Amino acid sequence: xxxxxxxxxxxxxxxxxxxxxxxAHVDRVFxxxxxxxxxxxxxxxxxxxxxxxxxxxLAGFRGDSALSTWLCAIAVSVTLxxxxxxxxxxxxxVGLDEAPALGVQRLEADPDLRSRLASAVDGLPEGYRxxxxxxxxxxxxxxxxxxxxxxxxxxxxxxxxxxxxxxRVALADFARD
Amino acid sequence: MDDDHLEEPLxxxxxxxxxxxxxxxxAMWQAxxxxxxxxxxxxxxxxxxxPWAAAATVLLAxxxxxxxxxxxxxxPGHARAPAAAADGAGGPRVSEAAYRIATIEHLDQSEAFxxxxxxxxxxxxRERLAPAAARQLLATNRLxxxxxxxxxxxxxxxxxxxELVLAEIAQLPADATASQRELVGEGIERGAVLPRLRTVxxxxxxxxxxxx
Numbered sequence: 001x002x003x004x005x006x007x008x009x010x011x012x013x014x015x016x017x018x019x020x021x022x023x024a025h026v027d028r029v030f031x032x033x034x035x036x037x038x039x040x041x042x043x044x045x046x047x048x049x050x051x052x053x054x055x056x057x058l059a060g061f062r063g064d065s066a067l068s069t070w071l072c073a074i075a076v077s078v079t080l081x082x083x084x085x086x087x088x089x090x091x092x093x094v095g096l097d098e099a100p101a102l103g104v105q106r107l108e109a110d111p112d113l114r115s116r117l118a119s120a121v122d123g124l125p126e127g128y129r130x131x132x133x134x135x136x137x138x139x140x141x142x143x144x145x146x147x148x149x150x151x152x153x154x155x156x157x158x159x160x161x162x163x164x165x166x167x168r169v170a171l172a173d174f175a176r177d
Numbered sequence: 178m179d180d181d182h183l184e185e186p187l188x189x190x191x192x193x194x195x196x197x198x199x200x201x202x203x204a205m206w207q208a209x210x211x212x213x214x215x216x217x218x219x220x221x222x223x224x225x226x227x228p229w230a231a232a233a234t235v236l237l238a239x240x241x242x243x244x245x246x247x248x249x250x251x252x253p254g255h256a257r258a259p260a261a262a263a264d265g266a267g268g269p270r271v272s273e274a275a276y277r278i279a280t281i282e283h284l285d286q287s288e289a290f291x292x293x294x295x296x297x298x299x300x301x302x303r304e305r306l307a308p309a310a311a312r313q314l315l316a317t318n319r320l321x322x323x324x325x326x327x328x329x330x331x332x333x334x335x336x337x338x339x340e341l342v343l344a345e346i347a348q349l350p351a352d353a354t355a356s357q358r359e360l361v362g363e364g365i366e367r368g369a370v371l372p373r374l375r376t377v378x379x380x381x382x383x384x385x386x387x388x389x
Binding site for chain 1: 183186187188190191192193194195197198200201202204205206208209210212213216354355356357
């Protein structure tokens with residue numbers, strides 16, 4: 001069954017079709033959300049929210065992009081909003097001055113490439129990080145990223161290029177090796 | 178330096194960035210299905226609370242009326258005697274018993290409601306947090322705090338703590354963030370309100386909680 005038929009059945013009120021749609025897309029959505037949150041409970045929470053919103057708004061899906069891209073757009077929006085709220089709450093607790101210092105200490109203390117890279121990616125600006133995770137980690141195309149984030153493919157490419165440049169600087173010692 | 182790909186070994190490390198565990202497919206679907214089911218009939222959950230809230234109000238009113246009618250030395254024609262008569266040293270036992278029944282009924286409902294809220298917080302099921310139901314309970318809670326039932330200091334303390342928790346849930350916005358929901362969860366755990374409710378409410382007290 002293709003996406004168009006599945007959507008028709010969901011809109012007709014077929015609960016089995018909702019499950020089929022969920023099964024077809026949940027892995028991709030969950031993987032992306034988990035990569036962005038690194039927290040199982042938050043990833044579950046945001047993935048569920050993305051599907052709930054997707055089902056609610058399905059009647060408004062015009063088919064301009066693939067259904068999977070549309071669902072990822074909702075998931076990215078839910079996740080970024082959730083992470084922003086979380087960051088605001090943490091900033092209130094920790095204080096802005098202390099937050100960067102914690103990141104630097106973590107970088108210097110851990111020589112392992114994977115954890116160094118994870119810290120460096122975590123430290124990227126939100127837009128760079130989102131594009132980097134979607135493209136270099138999860139394998140989305142620039143067209144899919146652009147459709148998900150509501151930007152031009154060129155913007156996605158530029159942000160990825162800047163993200164990589166920052167990572168190369170942050171991990172210069174590994175690159176030389 | 179090639180900008181089409183992140184050169185190795187950085188590229189390999191990038192693919193390991195926050196490596197996801199297996200998708201908790203069933204757990205998430207259950208939460209989604211519960212919320213979707215709640216949405217389909219478009220019957221707002223708070224309506225479930227109206228019958229018992231009305232029953233509690235009727236019970237309170239009946240208790241007050243019975244108490245006044247049975248107050249010692251009060252002739253039938255003086256059923257609307259001042260409240261001071263009911264609050265006197267030889268206060269009406271019937272009224273206090275009615276208040277106690279209404280209080281236990283309210284605490285039983287609150288315990289069931291908070292249990293449901295806690296489960297919803299853990300599963301990420303926001304719809305069933307039901308702030309409107311919390312407001313209903315809050316209204317009854319305030320009524321009871323002003324009633325003779327609150328003369329018992331332990332009961333009064335419990336009702337006051339319960340009020341704080343219900344107020345937090347009642348004020349939760351529809352698009353509550355994860356941190357706001359965490360605060361509500363902490364509020365429920367703080368002061369051990371649920372264990373205290375379970376201590377006060379005898380097992381199998383109410384028949385109105387089956388719908389939870």
